[in-house]
Amino acid sequence: MPRTKQFDQQQVLDKAVELFWKKGFHATSMQDLVDHLGINRASLYDTFGGKQELFDLAFQAYIARNQAWVKSFFKNTNSVRESLKLFFYSAVDAALADKDRKGCFVVNTAAEMIPGDRSELEQCICQNKDGFEANMRELLQIGVDQGEISKDKDLKAIASALFTLNAGLQVVGKMESDRDVLYSIVDQTLSMLN
Numbered sequence: 504m505p506r507t508k509q510f511d512q513q514q515v516l517d518k519a520v521e522l523f524w525k526k527g528f529h530a531t532s533m534q535d536l537v538d539h540l541g542i543n544r545a546s547l548y549d550t551f552g553g554k555q556e557l558f559d560l561a562f563q564a565y566i567a568r569n570q571a572w573v574k575s576f577f578k579n580t581n582s583v584r585e586s587l588k589l590f591f592y593s594a595v596d597a598a599l600a601d602k603d604r605k606g607c608f609v610v611n612t613a614a615e616m617i618p619g620d621r622s623e624l625e626q627c628i629c630q631n632k633d634g635f636e637a638n639m640r641e642l643l644q645i646g647v648d649q650g651e652i653s654k655d656k657d658l659k660a661i662a663s664a665l666f667t668l669n670a671g672l673q674v675v676g677k678m679e680s681d682r683d684v685l686y687s688i689v690d691q692t693l694s695m696l697n
Contacts, residue, residue: 512550515540519551519561524608527615528558559624565608566631573638583646584696587665591689594669598676599685607673635669636662652696661695668692 522539523531533554537544551557576593580586598606605611613628639662646652672685679685 510542510546515542515550516557516561516564519557520565520608523558523561524565524605524611525603527611528554529615531558562608562612562624563627566627569609570631570634570638573635577638577642580642580645583642583649583651584693586642587693587696588689591668591672591693592686594672595676595682595685595689598673599680599682604677606677607670610670610673632666635666639665646696656696664692664695 518540519536522535526535531554533544533547536547536554536557540547542550547557551560573590576590577586598604609628609631612624617625617628619625636659640658643652643656643658643661647654647656647658668689672688675688676685
């Protein structure tokens with residue numbers, strides 16, 4: 504008779520996200536995972552496969568959670584400009600509130616593992632970028648339709664710039680602790696909508 508698992512797989516996956524996000528893939532050992540996740544090595548292998556498979560699951564879970572959060576953040580937007588400002592200010596606030604200054608798991612992973620021999624990981628990172636930019640283009644189009652943003656703006660280029668702003672804030676937020684400096688970066692970048 505098979506043994507019943509004595510742990511919640513989603514909670515373990517959430518803990519794996521935390522650890523990989525904080526340490527990165529290469530610096531995280533199997534023993535780190537066993538210790539942090541609170542499950543034995545055999546259960547880890549049996550449930551999730553090896554370190555690489557667990558990382559892939561954790562990474563995909565992080566991306567899915569973030570994409571859902573971005574969509575919900577902009578769901579009931581009255582003012583596109585104000586919503587974008589609040590979104591990026593929230594990103595600054597979250598970066599500064601994180602005592603570990605982890606930045607963004609996706610950005611960290613891209614810096615650590617791309618380029619490399621993991622084409623499926625690179626594809627996942629590119630799909631994340633494409634999804635973020637598609638959400639931004641959709642939001643910007645609402646701004647155009649409402650008359651908040653000029654029709655002559657290149658929404659594709661602006662969406663790419665907003666992705667770069669988001670990623671850049673996560674990197675700079677690891678080093679810069681002055682909220683006003685980071686807010687100013689947001690304000691200057693969003694001025695392209697004028």
